[in-house]
Amino acid sequence: MKFLHIRQTSYSVISGLMLLLTAWGCGSSDSKTESASATSALKSAETKSATTAKKPIVLFYGNSLTAGYGVEPSQAFPALVGQKIDSAGLNFQVVNAGLSGETTAGGKSRISWVMRQPVAVFVLELGGNDGLRGIPLKSTRQNLQAIIDTVRLKSPQATIVLAGMQIPPNLGTDYTREFRGLFKELADKNKLVLIPFLLEGVGGIPKLNQPDGIHPTPAGHKIVAKTVWKVLQPVLQ
Structure with a gap:
């Protein structure tokens, strides 16, 4: 198995987020590898569903944070959430469709392919690279809305969680x-479940980030997983 009330952000956290967002923009060099990993994960899910009793899918769809840049796949927060699901005795399968360097436009372009099979829960974690590049927020809103609309079309029963x-x-x-407000606006408009800030308690804290000071360490991913689980557990139960 392979992502939070918003608080006043300190200067150190803002600095850490600036570095983190820069890394997202530069993370596209690993996109082919992670795309192959996401493809493999999806194909694996399809194969299992054809040979065993099918479990409802929780699909994580995002950028380098979701993909687990710089850590083992098993250490990335989607996999850690999967472990929590198993420990809770819940009958769900986790699929990680994260891709480093992904923008909302890129996410919009591949969403139909990713949604070839129905999902029970769709966790959407995109937008950081748009903010880094100063993409007009109108475009970011439109792309995220298009992704949400496609998920609703392909899996009308799915619960969508927006990070x-x-x-x-x-x-x-x-x-x-x-930018900060558009996630809540979209969540309210579409009646989505919202994780207000994915990196709560992690962004800008050196010991929770890798040596580059940018990407979460395994310990950082554990905190992100707890943040996500706090919101996701009631949905799954």
């Missing part, structure tokens, strides 16, 4: 504030 993100204020306070 919120924050960005540093280097693009101006208005852009930063609107």
Whole structure:
């Protein structure tokens, strides 16, 4: 098996997030490997469903955070959430469809392929790279909405969980504030389950990030998994 109330963010956290978002933008060098990994995971899920009693799928769809950049697949937070699901005795299968460097436009372009089979829960973690690149927020909203619409079309019964993100204020306070708010706006509009801030308690904390000071360590992923589990567990139960 292979992602939070928003608090006032300190300067150190903002700095860490700036580095993290930069890493997302630079993480595309591993995209082919992680795309192959995501493809393999999806094919594995399809094979298992054809040979065994099919378990409902919890699909994590995002960028380098979801893909587990720089850590073993088993250490990435989707896999850790999968372990929590098993420990709780819940009958779900976790699939990691994360891809480093992914933007909302990229996510929109591949969502139909990923949604070839129905899912029970869809965890959407995209938007950070858009914020880093200063992409107009109108486009980010439209792309995320298109992804949500496609999931609803392909799996009408699925519960969609949206993971919120924050960005540093280097693009101006208005852009930063609107970016942070768009996740709640989309969640309210579409009646989604919201994780207000995916990196709560991790962003900007050196000991919870890898030597590059950017990506979460295995310990950091454990905290992210707890944050996600707090929101996801009631959905699955």
